[in-house]
Amino acid sequence: MIQKDCLAIVALTVFAFGCSSVPPQPPLAPEVVEVTLPASADRVKAAVTKVLSDDNYDVDWKDGAQLQTGYRDEQPSIWDWLVRGRFGVVRSRAQAAVTAETDQSSRLRLQVSSEGKQTMFQGWEPTAPQVPQSAENKLRLIKNELKIVQTTYTTETFYGSKP
Numbered sequence: 001m002i003q004k005d006c007l008a009i010v011a012l013t014v015f016a017f018g019c020s021s022v023p024p025q026p027p028l029a030p031e032v033v034e035v036t037l038p039a040s041a042d043r044v045k046a047a048v049t050k051v052l053s054d055d056n057y058d059v060d061w062k063d064g065a066q067l068q069t070g071y072r073d074e075q076p077s078i079w080d081w082l083v084r085g086r087f088g089v090v091r092s093r094a095q096a097a098v099t100a101e102t103d104q105s106s107r108l109r110l111q112v113s114s115e116g117k118q119t120m121f122q123g124w125e126p127t128a129p130q131v132p133q134s135a136e137n138k139l140r141l142i143k144n145e146l147k148i149v150q151t152t153y154t155t156e157t158f159y160g161s162k163p
Contacts, residue, residue: 028126030113031135037108039146041065041100044108047145048096051138057094067096072133090116091124092133108142110135 037044048067049059057069071091092114099107112135116127131137143149 028128030111030126031129032109032111033135033139034107034109035139036101036105037143037146038105038148040104041098041106043146044098044106044142047142048098048108048110050145051141052094052096055133055138065098067094067098069094090114090127090130090133092129094138108139110138110142112138 039047045061045065049061052059052067052069056073058073059067059069061067071093092112095111095113097107097109101107112129112133114127114129114133115124117124129135
């Protein structure tokens, strides 16, 4: 009698845990930003190189207009083995293409893809990029490097005019 009860409890537990899994999510596509910038292609390439190099990407332009980086290097620490192996990590890579439209404008296509894992027993899976590595943030930094500002902010425009 006790064996049947234990067997029933085990079967019910296995059934409950087997049915309560999270449905699989579709793979995330890389973030892509395409924009026309009012700067020459050489200036845009220099800005992209500086922004990605400052964020620890290896920058190597192919064919003069195509860029594909490796995975972003993290800052080294003595706990790397634990963070990467046990607690998980997110890694990202970037691709860029700069084409000249006119002498004073160029087209930038920036793609950032991220992969993450939560434990050492999982494989790398596509994930949403963290905010500092997102394509929108990289575009903002590139525009800052090119000194392309949409609105000029002063103390009066930020805080409002004084009465």
